[in-house]
């Protein structure tokens with residue numbers, strides 16, 4: 218049993234993560250901006266309101282926890298840069314340092330690296346990636362920030378497109394990089410269930426395999 222603080226707990230992936238963590242016997246502190254939005258109730262679930270951009274707001278809620286997990290997401294914008302990923306992560310890492318919490322598991326996406334999409338299918342390369350570029354750029358900046366956080370045992374989980382489905386029993390496919398390649402070396406074109414992303418993130422609590430690494434994941 219571990220004590221886990223979850224950011225983005227009210228989100229579509231975050232809610233799967235909270236549910237599964239509780240089912241696995243963990244104690245969860247859901248750190249949210251709107252407590253009314255979290256419908257799960259459980260004896261081992263504590264819901265607290267905090268500002269994800271404020272180290273001081275976060276640190277009290279992190280104290281005594283074994284890990285921080287984040288499923289935060291911010292909207293894409295054509296007109297201005299997205300900054301939510303870096304700003305919340307800077308506050309999170311500072312709060313973790315002060316609260317002496319060392320393990321961080323967060324999610325970004327396939328293709329955060331600017332040139333990593335060149336082998337993706339045309340639809341993704343010329344339509345989807347340009348549409349979400351501002352999000353991918355800030356996710357990449359957040360990944361670069363974590364690369365320098367040597368005192369934190371972070372893992373960045375990169376899923377492909379997300380489907381709103383619960384966890385399956387499918388095997389995970391993983392790759393240290395910006396997508397999971399098929400046998401040809403090009404990206405596999407597949408979407409994963411949000412429940413499986415949550416299941417993968419929780420599986421990392423029991424292993425050091427992806428510590429201080431970014432791991433692209435998918436399911437078989």
Ligand SMILES: NC(=O)c1ccc[n+]([C@@H]2O[C@H](COP(=O)([O-])OP(=O)(O)OC[C@H]3O[C@@H](n4cnc5c(N)ncnc54)[C@H](OP(=O)(O)O)[C@@H]3O)[C@@H](O)[C@H]2O)c1
Pocket residue numbers: 224225226227228229230231249250251254269288289290291301324325326327352376377378379380411
């Ligand atoms: N859609 C895809 O196909 C895809 C593919 C790969 C990766 N991703 C990425 O995966 C991540 C999770 O995706 P998702 O669909 O599960 O996300 P989501 O449903 O949009 O949830 C986002 C979460 O972030 C929280 N949040 C956003 N701004 C906040 C703020 N200012 N203060 C506090 N909380 C804030 C939301 O809180 P509220 O509930 O209060 O709004 C919510 O809990 C995102 O980063 C997304 O970009 C998505």
